[in-house]
Amino acid sequence: MVKEIIVLRETGILLFHYSVSGTRRLDELAAAFLSAVGSFAQEVSQDRITVMSFAKNKLVWERKGDLYFIALVSEEDSGEIHRVILQDLAEQFVSTYYSDLRRELPDSKRFRPFADIVEVTLQKFDGIPGLARRYKTVLLPAEELNTLKRVLSEVEVNRDILRGGMITSDGHVAVSNLRAYELEAALDFVPTAIEKISMKEHSSLEKGSSFLLIQIPKKGIAAFVVKLGMSEKTYLDLVNPFTSLLQLTSFENARKFEPDKVEGPISFYDFDAVETAVPIEDIRRETKMSLSAFSESIQSGALRLVNSIHETSIVIEVVDASSLIREQADEVLAQLIAKGVVRISKLFPVMEDRDERFVAYLEVIGIKKRDFDIVDSIWKYCNGSLSLREISERSDVPAQRILEVLRALGNHVKWLKERVLSHVR
Structure with a gap:
């Protein structure tokens, strides 16, 4: 179930908010989202990670240009189906408000009517996310799907046709009003x-009822639960409006989905900064409250993690300080980010110009040749325009070594948390 949807610029500007119940949970999570999404582990592409779980909810998002379309949905809902919904909304939003989006600071009031489009779009997909939680599903164009659902409902008005649905030959559910156990049996x-x-007949069905299975050539099977006592021809006549429509429906180009796999654990980039967003005592208090359902060892590790955060902390250091396994520590960080008490930031090193004073300083500290070679190779990148990760990628020097060498230079290196627009030296 979709609870909220927002449209967010990558700069953090909120353009649009839609809420089913009037809550504004996503407003609170917006900054945390931008903080976390920029710090996923390097080996996992940000373009492929589009689901992030927090407690009993999860965020599903799609990116279009500099816009994030983010949905807050139930944890058990299909991430893939909701990505399709967001893709649909993204296309409509950009095409509807193209001229407004060209402005640097558009008036958010202009986007309020988009709520009507959101509601119409969610209605088009009504019932599909629930099916996709457990079953392989096929997603027809909205107009065709709604027509099938309407005709199926009309067929079920007859008291002898209890419920029905359609399953493709390869086992994908196209439309269904069958109960869960009935659908399971039909799939078998x-x-x-x-x-x-x-x-x-089937043991799961009530006495006096049976499955009616009708082959739809080259498409699949229409399955109905019917009351016993009528002729085969009568049943066929009753369900004919639905089966005839199925014969005219093309499933070849319809998008197919597998049930959502358990999302892999979030893993943050080792060398991004961890910083507090509120006083440390407030973080300790929030940690105890939000992790009260976790084991005592995780709670203790979480407090060690919190206590290790200081002005220059990085992810790998607070993870090590926690003594938790990596997945547990990352989950703790995700929880704290979701609560808005901790932020993850990229590090943008700025090194002084290589003048005589700087060279003299290097001689005084007796920098090793291998360290000097690193300074020499990365100096041109250290002007605040590139993050530590980006410098590592450009120079082929491991981020850990860059961090080690630059920290040894003390006050001759400044560590910024925001990018400075500048030319590489």
Whole structure:
């Protein structure tokens, strides 16, 4: 279930907010989202990570240009289906408000009518996310899907046709009003259903009812739960509006989905900065409250992590200080980010110009040749315009070594938390 949707510029400017119940939880999470999404581990592409779980909810997002379209949904909901919904909304938002979006600071009031488009779009996908939690599903164009659902409902008005649905030949659910256990049974019948029409009794069904399975050539099976006592021809006549429509429906180009796999754990980049957003005592208090359901060892580790945060902390240092395994420490960080008490920031080193004074300083501290070679190779990048990760990628020097060498230079290196627009020296 979609709870909230926001449209956010990558600069942090909130353009649009939609809430089903009037809550504004995503407003609180916006800064945390931007903080976290920029710090995912390097081995995992930000373009591929589009789901982030927090407690009983998760964020699903799509990026279009400099805009993030973010949905707050239930933890068990299908991330992939909601990404499709967000893709649909992104196209409509950009096409509707293209001229407004060209302004650096557009008036957010202009975007309020988009709430109507959001509601219409969510109605188009009504029921699909729930199916996709557990079953393979096929997503037809909205107009065709709504027509199928309407005709199926009309067929079910007859008291002898209790519920129905359609499953493709390869086991994807296209539309269904069947109960969960009925759908499970119908899916079991698909591989073995070879007759054009068949009646199948099943232990899961109420007494006096049966499955009616009808082959839809080259498409799949229409499955109905019907009351026993009528002729085969009568049943066929009753469900004909739905089965005839299925024969005219093309499933070849429809998008197919697998049930959501458990999302992999979030992992933050080792050499990004961890900084407090509120006083440390408030973080300790929030940590105890938000992690009260966790084991005592995780709670203790979380407090060690919090206590290790200082002005120049980086992710790997607070993780090590926690003595937790990496996945647990990353989950603690994610929880603290979600609560808005901790931020993850990129580090942008700025090194002094290489004048005589700087060279003399290097001689005084007796810098080793291998360290001097690193300084020499990265100096041109250390002007605040590139993050530590970006410098590592450009110079092929491990970020850990760059950090070690630059920290040894003390006050001759400044560590910024925001990018400075500048030319590389």
